[in-house]
Amino acid sequence: MSLNTSLNTAVQSLNAASGALQITNNNIANANTAGYTRKVAVLQEGASTSDGNISQGGGVVLEGYQSVRNELLQTQIQQETQAQSGANAQLSSLQAIEPTFTTSTTDIGTDMSALFSSISSLSTNSSSSTSQQAVLTAGQNLATAFNTASSTLTTQQASLNTQVTQDVSSINQLTKQIAALNPQLTQLKATGQDGGTVQDQMDQLVLKLSALTSVSVTQTDNGETITTGKGTPLVMGSQSFALQTANGSEGMQHVLDQNGSDITSSLTSGDLGGTIQTRDTTIPGILTQLDTLANQFATAINAAQAKGYDQNGDAGQNLFTVSSTVSGSASSIKMTVTDPALIASSSDGTSGSNGNLINLTAVQTTKLASGKTPGDAYASLVYQVGSQTSSVKAESTATTASLLQLNDQFSSVSGVSIDEESANLISYQQSYEAAARVVSTIQSLFSITMSMGTAAAA
């Protein structure tokens, strides 16, 4: 074995150790970089050589760098991110709506009770103008409470509608970026190289996309193919397919694919899915209950009014106006009467009679067309809002915990451990030092060999 061979082997060692140190340095530098996958040096034993009958080792060769990835974990994290984002989008809206139906301050339930109390109070002195005015004031407060609740819901719905447009815009930006990376990734893999930084960037973009909408990722020869919903393509190779939004007949933004097909109902997770779910299902459900209560309540009160006579001896007129259809009743309900004398408290036309007030107070305990009393109908609404919020909160908490666990697993596989890199640093440093010592030794041997047969050697 020649010294040159040994020198080459030592130099290879130096290069390998140097390369390994470089990647360790890179890992440490990116320890806190989001989405960074740690890389390891791939060291391979060099091809052995033969010197006569003696086989000599080929030293070590730095083949390259390998990212430590777990595709399954990556997919699970994407899916859990979709679920968490969807839950959080719903939770955010419901938490904004919840205070409208609180039972501790003025709300619809309290104002309904106040109206019935004022009517009952009027029965003790039905010609009292003060008591009559109290009924009108209570009625107006109740109408305002309905209006406010409806406004809160529709305002939230409008905000979510804007969010849909923003989410679609963000999705389109991300898919463009992903499509731009696909050719780079394809080329790297075609030459047998690790995806490395490009793959990291791709994974981060896909994760951001997962937070926005449901995604399904498939590895193909042209890179990653990404679809959403029920297979709507977003990225294929170097091409991205932009989603669009268009106003529907109900005034809400619909999401369309690149061909103009409506895919709104197929988007069920991610922020976009959660936003659509809340905008199109959750809020309308609450609004329908609210509108139904407002409409049936106003109708029942007006019917009771019509059975009696006001202070002028005239037949009672409507106390409330409300839309003829259930939809929009909560926003449109208003107190029609402003003259206290028009409250139909009398059953016989005399101003002192309170005989019709029993019909008005009976509305409180009589089932509406919905099959529930006004109080029970409102309690149902309160329960629905509370339980939906509670359920989504639980889902958000569960997905957050699950995502934390998955990220922990991911970190343990692909994350940078400073302790581990510190140990690698020492190991590669020692390898380098050892290889350098070998070079130094060989250098000495060269010097001795060169000086053989000379006077100095003598």
Add this chain to the structure above:
Amino acid sequence: MIPDVQYAMQQSQQNLADAVLQVSTSLRVNKLSDDPSASANMVTSLASSATVDQYTKNVSSVLPRMQTADSAISSIVTSLNSAITLGTSGASSTMLTANRQAIATQVSSVLTSVISEANTSYQGVYVFGGTASTTPPFVAASTTYTSSQGSTANPLASSTTLTAGSVTTISDATTGKSMTFKAATGDTIATLQAAITSAASAGTLSAGTTATINASGKLSIGTNSTAAGIAVSSNEAALGSMTAVANTQVANAYAYVGNSSVNDVQVGDSLTVASNITGSQLLTSGTNVIGALTGLITALQSGTSADIGTSISDVSSALTAVGQQRIPFDNGISQLDSQETFLSSETVTLSTAQTALVGVNLADAATNLSNAELANSAVLAAAAKVLPETLLKYLQ
């Protein structure tokens, strides 16, 4: 590890915030999602509380008025007993005419006192007027009333059309009854005249009561008797207001111009009380108390001992009738007293139930807060201990 530490810190801080909120509000349920079921039940419970509160206020509002009415009835009973005593003394066959006149004058004062009690008001409401409670229910009766509409140049006629829905009421002091005529479409003054004649025949009005067009072209409604008095009211535009003719007032005669409607007030989920007793029910219908006193005065003024004796019997019967009418009214007052106690207890029961639904025991809340503080401190201490520990620290 860092994300785990961050998550643990967030959780412990959230738990701490929740514990602080519970202590500061004394509520376990601060928003619907804290306990949806309890929140829904709270809606119902709060509505029940509001209803009970209002029942309590209704009792407080109605009870004094009823007690005022009861006090007036008590005074009327005293007055009737006084009239019987006076009448008995005047019935003696040896009583001189002049002395009987004096006694008659005293009984007349008793009648005036009874009328005053019958016209008792409470906070502007006449307690014995039924639902026509804004004017005195008992007024002095006169023999003749005339309309304000009609003149010699433009006299009313039997064919004069009446407004559909207009109401003309004639209250008779002698019979103690009232006739109410509500005009239908097409009715004329002739229709009203016929109704009055019919009422007189039936005994609702004194015999001989008629309605005619007088020489001045006005409608005149009269008893055609100096001893029988009436009170007339009308909202018929064709007639205008009905006014008693001057100097036709009948001495010691009073007619009831209230109505017979009773106002019920709800003071419990299944309990309503009649908040008033009408003057007609108490003093004129069935047994005509006013008429009995008027009759006694007349008998003392010009009757025989036998006549006085008969009148005293009438007043005694009237006294008995008033006592009987008083019983259900007094029962109503007793019910209100009992209901007041029940509602007070019900308020406490509901409040206790609401606390159980959404409230938190302060001692428990304080303990939870203390535990949350300890847990938070432990998490922070653990984080401070664990985070700085890396291999680098040991490689010197």
